[in-house]
Amino acid sequence: xxxxxxxxxxxxxxxxxxxxxxxxxxxxxxxxxxxxxxxxxxxxxxxxxxxxxxxxxxxxxxxxxxxxxxxxxxxxxxxxxxxxxxxxxxxxxxxxxxxxxxxxxxxxxxxxxxxxxxxxxxxxxxxxxxxxxxxxxxxxxxxxxxxxxxxxxxxxxxxxxxxxxxxxxxxxxxxxxxxxxxxxxxxxxxxxxxxxxxxxxxxxxxxxxxxxxxxxxxxxxxxxxxxxxxxxxxxxxxxxxxxxxxxxxxxxxxxxxxxxxxxxxxxxxxxxxxxxxxxxxxxxxxxxxxxxxxxxxxxxxx
Ligand SMILES: NC(=O)c1ccc[n+]([C@@H]2O[C@H](COP(=O)([O-])OP(=O)(O)OC[C@H]3O[C@@H](n4cnc5c(N)ncnc54)[C@H](O)[C@@H]3O)[C@@H](O)[C@H]2O)c1
Numbered sequence: 001x002x003x004x005x006x007x008x009x010x011x012x013x014x015x016x017x018x019x020x021x022x023x024x025x026x027x028x029x030x031x032x033x034x035x036x037x038x039x040x041x042x043x044x045x046x047x048x049x050x051x052x053x054x055x056x057x058x059x060x061x062x063x064x065x066x067x068x069x070x071x072x073x074x075x076x077x078x079x080x081x082x083x084x085x086x087x088x089x090x091x092x093x094x095x096x097x098x099x100x101x102x103x104x105x106x107x108x109x110x111x112x113x114x115x116x117x118x119x120x121x122x123x124x125x126x127x128x129x130x131x132x133x134x135x136x137x138x139x140x141x142x143x144x145x146x147x148x149x150x151x152x153x154x155x156x157x158x159x160x161x162x163x164x165x166x167x168x169x170x171x172x173x174x175x176x177x178x179x180x181x182x183x184x185x186x187x188x189x190x191x192x193x194x195x196x197x198x199x200x201x202x203x204x205x206x207x208x209x210x211x212x213x214x215x216x217x218x219x220x221x222x223x224x225x226x227x228x229x230x231x232x233x234x235x236x237x238x239x240x241x242x243x244x245x246x247x248x249x250x251x252x253x254x255x256x257x258x259x260x261x262x263x264x265x266x267x268x269x270x271x272x273x274x275x276x277x278x279x280x281x282x283x284x285x286x287x288x289x290x291x292x293x294x295x296x297x298x299x300x301x302x
Contacts, residue, residue, distance in 0.1 A: 004238065005032055010034045010096050012096060013037060021039070023224035043105075097147060099150070100149075100231055101152060101173075105125050118165055161209045196248050226251050240296050243293025
């Protein structure tokens with residue numbers, strides 16, 4: 001297959017100073033994209049700035065390799081920060097074609113020990129951060145010949161120990177992804193999500209919820225560079241799906257499918273019917289209905 005090229009594409013990547021976001025930014029820049037490397041230099045739990053300027057370091061590496069990139073250290077969890085990030089793309093490159101919402105924070109703790117402020121902080125970075133960047137970017141994505149958004153969710157939205165605040169905020173972002181995908185149908189803006197796995201600073205911060213074997217596997221086998229090709233594909237103009245989620249880790253890529261079971265239909269429904277027919281309600285049969293927003297249009301091969 002011909003190499004997929006990103007020349008003339010301008011992509012904003014949030015949280016691109018470290019880990020998975022850095023891999024996205026470097027891969028896209030190596031294929032010709034102009035990249036805005038957004039990163040505040042946040043502490044892992046979002047409690048403050050850790051003093052580094054990781055966005056600048058990534059921009060230096062990209063430009064040294066002959067790529068195009070600018071840094072932005074705005075806090076995307078605020079409206080002003082999201083606007084500043086988008087304005088950086090416009091003033092540096094004159095357009096914006098795609099956004100990868102990747103910035104993230106984590107701290108693990110049992111449900112009833114997490115202070116409300118921490119629930120709010122996780123929502124502010126993961127849900128409202130992505131929402132604010134999308135809102136600021138949307139008019140420009142509509143002008144692009146192929147506007148694209150990739151949000152970063154997590155398997156934790158389906159349930160992980162001690163991650164109710166983190167997983168809940170990623171679940172909110174999943175709902176936003178589906179609804180923005182519908183919003184983008186007419187204009188052609190495609191909105192998808194990835195649920196990555198990689199042995200980054202964030203994985204280390206969640207180590208106490210994982211077994212030592214899993215942690216060792218993540219450190220040695222799951223590289224951020226394994227995640228970037230999927231995010232890059234999803235922001236390429238040839239990608240036609242929208243509203244989908246892909247699990248991506250260590251070279252494994254699969255689709256997280258949402259479906260409705262066929263269930264039952266009984267207008268005289270009683271509590272007893274629900275109890276008696278519970279197996280039918282639950283059964284995933286071949287007739288289960290996948291919830292697709294925009295199917296892939298695979299080009300004919302003959
Ligand atoms: N590593 C994994 O296995 C894993 C699993 C599931 C989901 N994720 C998600 O992948 C994404 C990337 O995670 P990572 O593992 O590379 O983590 P990381 O900690 O290495 O990188 C995240 C980056 O986001 C930045 N950031 C945080 N809050 C910000 C804000 N308000 N404004 C701007 N930048 C901000 C941080 O400074 C940091 O550089 C996150 O959204 C995370 O939730 C990671």
